[in-house]
Amino acid sequence: MPRMLDVSDEVRSEIGDDEADRLLGGAHAPDNYECTSCRTPGDSLQEPTSTVLFVGEETAVLAFAHARCIPSQVVPVSEEQLVGAVRSISQAQTDAPTPTVARTPVVPAPAATPAASSSATSPVADAANTPALPQPTAPGQAAILGITCGLVLHGDTGHASLVVEPTGPVGRPGNTSGTDEFLDLLQDAGFQPVTDLNKTPDQLPGWSVLVAMGKLHAILQPAAAGGSTGWWQAHQPLQVTDAWRFAANQLGEVTMYAVPAGMVGRQPREDLLRQALERAVALGQVVAASLPLAGT
Structure with missing residues (x-):
């Protein structure tokens, strides 16, 4: 029996x-699945269903989602992240094997410098990884990006x-003065200064x-050759709260705020996180943009 599947042109070109x-005819597609976006059950025989292709450097994994949650699309991920996705999808979709598609290896865009991971903290999640930015100004040191997730009222x-x-400070290539140019670099990429936390910033094309x-797997930026590449990627995917994921899915976007080193810190509660952001805004030390969801 044919499934109510949507296979986008970009997914079709990949597979x-x-x-x-064959998918549209019922082969390789489960009747029942766990939506890769909202994590609730879906039925491809009874409700419109999107095909979502997670693409790594060498392999690709096909997952399924409610069409009301996300459209059919191709989502680039690292090969390491794909391993976890295969495990999760295989556990959730027991009616049919998880299709994989062989791919020609793709050389990833070079990162700025290697970075060590840090432990997770509240209010929701916090992690560190390599920013696709120039090296920090301090010789021999690598900047680590801390990422804190939380709900912020607009x-x-x-x-x-x-x-x-x-x-620590992040500078442009060749800058050894120790000057922090992190916000300037992001403004060059299209992020805008924040003057009022209650206002939703504009979406930034190409970022997601x-x-x-x-x-949470990654923050993606436009790639020079087209498409997207990782600006920040979690060493291990970060669990987010149901409320955070619900808000992201409802609005179809996430607000990214960026501040200089030492400006906000790791706040244990969302109310304290907002207070710290408000102090940083008053000092003119916050840039932001709304980034659409890629995948979920």
Whole structure:
């Protein structure tokens, strides 16, 4: 029996016409599945269902989602993240094997410098990884980006938000003066200064936030050759709260705030996080943009 599947043109171009037609005809597609976005059950025989292709450097994994949650699309992820996705999808979709598609290896864009991971903290999640930015100004040291997730009210509406704060100054290539140019670099990329936390910043074309299988995987930026590449990637995907994920899915976007090192810190509660952001805004030390969801 044919499924109510949507296979987008970009997914079709990745998996090929024959495989796309087999999916639409009922092959390789489960009757029941766990939505890769909202994590609730779905039925491809009874409700419109999106095909979502997670693409790594060498392999690709096909997942399914309610069409009301996300459209059919291709989501780039690292090969390491794909391993976790395969495990989660295989556990959730027991009616049919998880299709994988062989791919030609892709050389990833070089990161700025290697960075060590840090432990997770509240209010929702916090992690560190390599920013795709120039090296920090201090010789021999690598900047680590701290990422804190929390809900930030814009008026009466809670917005799923990320607060990005490096552990040290970040400078342009060749700058050895120790001057922190982190916010300047982000403004060059299109982020805008924040003067009022209650106002939702404009969306930034080409940037997005990848949340898959209920976890935060990456912040993506436009790639020079087209498409997207990782600006920040979690060493291990970060669990986010149901409220954070619900807000992100409802609005289809995440607000990313960025501040200089030492400006906000790791706040244990969302009310304290907002207070710290308000202090940083008063000092003119916050830039932001709304980033659409990639994948979920």
